[in-house]
Amino acid sequence: MENKTTSPKPKQFWISYSKLSTFKQCPLKYRFQYVDKLPTKPAPALFFGSTIHACLEWLHRPDGADDAPRTLADLLDHLEQNWLPPAEFDADALAQAGCTKERGEQVLTEYFLKHVGQDATAGRTNEPDRAHAVEKKFKIDFDGDVVNGIIDRIDRVVDTAGNVSYEIIDYKTNKKAPNRLYDEQLVQLAIYKWAAEEGKDWDNRALDFYPVGRAGLFFVVPEVNRKMFPERGLDVAAVKQEVRTTIDKIKAATAAIESDSEAFCPTPNKLCNWCDFQDLCPARSA
Numbered sequence: 001m002e003n004k005t006t007s008p009k010p011k012q013f014w015i016s017y018s019k020l021s022t023f024k025q026c027p028l029k030y031r032f033q034y035v036d037k038l039p040t041k042p043a044p045a046l047f048f049g050s051t052i053h054a055c056l057e058w059l060h061r062p063d064g065a066d067d068a069p070r071t072l073a074d075l076l077d078h079l080e081q082n083w084l085p086p087a088e089f090d091a092d093a094l095a096q097a098g099c100t101k102e103r104g105e106q107v108l109t110e111y112f113l114k115h116v117g118q119d120a121t122a123g124r125t126n127e128p129d130r131a132h133a134v135e136k137k138f139k140i141d142f143d144g145d146v147v148n149g150i151i152d153r154i155d156r157v158v159d160t161a162g163n164v165s166y167e168i169i170d171y172k173t174n175k176k177a178p179n180r181l182y183d184e185q186l187v188q189l190a191i192y193k194w195a196a197e198e199g200k201d202w203d204n205r206a207l208d209f210y211p212v213g214r215a216g217l218f219f220v221v222p223e224v225n226r227k228m229f230p231e232r233g234l235d236v237a238a239v240k241q242e243v244r245t246t247i248d249k250i251k252a253a254t255a256a257i258e259s260d261s262e263a264f265c266p267t268p269n270k271l272c273n274w275c276d277f278q279d280l281c282p283a284r285s286a
């Protein structure tokens, strides 16, 4: 009789830019966060950044019954309604971190006046009233594994000859911008370009923002308040290779975790002082 047993399908591994960059920064931090799933501590800067992201998402969201241009007053009202800091952050903690509601009002006001326009009907300048998409989720099938992520904003751009392309934007609330984009930031943007070329949405439909004309970071705080784009083209082929190498390393470390306590080794780096797992880290107690 024919033996119908089949070998089990290899487990699909999902990786995002955040996971990729955490593993490259420190494999032990990756283990604590994504393998052991230890809780991370909430931080005022994270709350502040996600609230600003949510307000900008609402400002440029393409769908909805109300197509009337949103005004600065609407935007500030949206911030007021959605300013919900976690209970552990009192006013002093937020003020100490420079993450107050007044700072949020300042960020959104200066963003709106510079990039959208003060007059709701006549003064629109650089940025579109409505984006092509906001908070766009994607997944890319990658030789049995999956690369996934969320893109903050995608704009549809039509040039003078009528050619259509798409501009990808990732918001940043850092107080400083680099002179030029770091390699890590280029990796993030190249993954987004890769998604436009080969990715699918959550319902397995092809994505709708190809071709990508530009992909860049938008530093929205008043100290910077501008977009930055790479000085050269994004190298999707190199990023695919990097993602494959990192997935293989994570899989090998995960397979060895029972027998090798250093499978995910600590790698001290300039961000250790902000790591949530310092108390558990052998490199910090050594």
Ligand code: SF4
Pocket (backbone or CB within 6 Å): 026, 028, 029, 266, 267, 268, 269, 271, 272, 273, 275, 276, 277, 278, 281, 282, 283, 284
């Ligand atoms: S404190 Fe530094 S070395 Fe230790 S786990 Fe965190 S990032 Fe890694």
